[in-house]
Amino acid sequence: MKHLFALFFISLFSASSTLSQEDFSSRLKKYQLEPNWSIKSEMIIDLCLESESINFGKVKKEAKKMLEKGELMSNESYVNSSRFVIAFILNKEGKYDQALELFFLCERYFERLEDNRNIAYVKVAKGHSYYYKGMQREAISQYKSAKLVWESIGDKMEVNQSESLIANSLIQLKEYEKAETILKKCIAFIVSTKKYRTISAYYSQLAELYSTTKEIEKSRYNFAKGAEFALRSNDPGTIARAQNYLAIAEYYEGNVEKAIELFESSLEYREKSGEYKLVCESYYNIASLYLEEKNYEKAKKYFLLSGDEAQKHNILKDQADALMELSNVSKIENDFPKALDYLMQHLEINVKIKSQFTKEFDKETEVLNQLNKSAFKIKLAERERRLAEEIQFERGQGKITFYVSLCVLLAMVIYILKLKSKKI
Numbered sequence: 001m002k003h004l005f006a007l008f009f010i011s012l013f014s015a016s017s018t019l020s021q022e023d024f025s026s027r028l029k030k031y032q033l034e035p036n037w038s039i040k041s042e043m044i045i046d047l048c049l050e051s052e053s054i055n056f057g058k059v060k061k062e063a064k065k066m067l068e069k070g071e072l073m074s075n076e077s078y079v080n081s082s083r084f085v086i087a088f089i090l091n092k093e094g095k096y097d098q099a100l101e102l103f104f105l106c107e108r109y110f111e112r113l114e115d116n117r118n119i120a121y122v123k124v125a126k127g128h129s130y131y132y133k134g135m136q137r138e139a140i141s142q143y144k145s146a147k148l149v150w151e152s153i154g155d156k157m158e159v160n161q162s163e164s165l166i167a168n169s170l171i172q173l174k175e176y177e178k179a180e181t182i183l184k185k186c187i188a189f190i191v192s193t194k195k196y197r198t199i200s201a202y203y204s205q206l207a208e209l210y211s212t213t214k215e216i217e218k219s220r221y222n223f224a225k226g227a228e229f230a231l232r233s234n235d236p237g238t239i240a241r242a243q244n245y246l247a248i249a250e251y252y253e254g255n256v257e258k259a260i261e262l263f264e265s266s267l268e269y270r271e272k273s274g275e276y277k278l279v280c281e282s283y284y285n286i287a288s289l290y291l292e293e294k295n296y297e298k299a300k301k302y303f304l305l306s307g308d309e310a311q312k313h314n315i316l317k318d319q320a321d322a323l324m325e326l327s328n329v330s331k332i333e334n335d336f337p338k339a340l341d342y343l344m345q346h347l348e349i350n351v352k353i354k355s356q357f358t359k360e361f362d363k364e365t366e367v368l369n370q371l372n373k374s375a376f377k378i379k380l381a382e383r384e385r386r387l388a389e390e391i392q393f394e395r396g397q398g399k400i401t402f403y404v405s406l407c408v409l410l411a412m413v414i415y416i417l418k419l420k421s422k423k424i
Helices: 024-033 037-049 056-073 076-092 096-113 116-132 136-153 156-172 176-190 196-212 216-233 236-252 256-273 276-292 296-312 316-332 336-423
Strands: none
Touching (some): 024 056, 037 076, 056 076, 076 096, 176 196, 216 236, 236 276, 256 276, 276 296, 276 316, 296 316, 316 336
16 A cells, blocks of 8 residues: 655654644734735745645735735845745645746755755755655755755754655665664654654654555554654644544554545545645555455546546656556456556656656756856956956066166166266
8 A cells, every 4th residue: 555655744844843833824814914024924934834734725825925026126035935935835736847946946045145044945845846756866865965954053853854854765765774764763853852743754654664564563553653643733734644644554453444434534634735646645545445455446446536636736656656556456357458558658657757857857957057157157257357467467567667677777877977977
């Protein structure tokens, strides 16, 4: 069964977030009533980070207003805040390439300001985009870069969070021993705090790892621990995840009906939240459960729902996964033409994914080339300026030498003339 690695990104930024758990509606109202746009430019980011139970449509609407205000006032800070929030939401909607374009612009802005904390936040956000795109090495590179920044700042909580994100990608790369070591270290660090969402996520990550390696008892124990801390968070989004964790634990206990009930309850929340990728994965999980139970008709129904939702929102990896499973189910049912058809569709999507990777690489190479060209031009201009100064200096030195020599010569002439006049 495919579980929800995406669930473990509790917040886009910080595992150590001390932001309040005030409900979204109250925070949105405070934001709308705030007259100071500079304060609003900070508050709008908090709207995305304080809780997972947010209305992305409303936040996007406010971000667009902030963008218009920033453009009207030529205020780059407002523009960048709105840009960041829109990118955050694009990530949630599965529009990763668009999100990355905006995150790159945000990163350049923060680099100019030498704002290391926000540079690290953007690197984490870019890592999430790559993670969801299935580009795990690129994701790890971003998370490691963020970790280095956090270490330079001395923020141990954020260093710990970055390590957990690296572990996420390592699980996807099937480097299980490395991931297990990192996650155990993360749990040991965080478990004494009251950051229940984070603790829940780390336990559930470890449970997911053990589920993948078929260590069922360890997986069941860690899913139960994840659910325990999720329920203590009192956050609706985290509780929806807890339902998913509990569903998995119930399934392992043999309580199939209860597992389905909890999966569907979690799905209901996600459909309301507008987090399309999580909706796709919920459908996939329910389908996987039915497949395990050899209920092929219902398995196909939910795999189709997962694939359709992924196609609708251009979430290629999830679409490919659903098509592969549909091919497998058709093969079990001896419907080989259908199995072949789904397999061919799966392969076509994989080609698109690889094509996207190539385009992304080419785009980044082009950016680097442009930066290198700019750097070369700057160096060339600097060399030309220094050369001009040297020439000017040498010319100046030449003039001084000429005048000094002339003065010496005149002095000698005057001296000789005086000597001659005395002799006469």
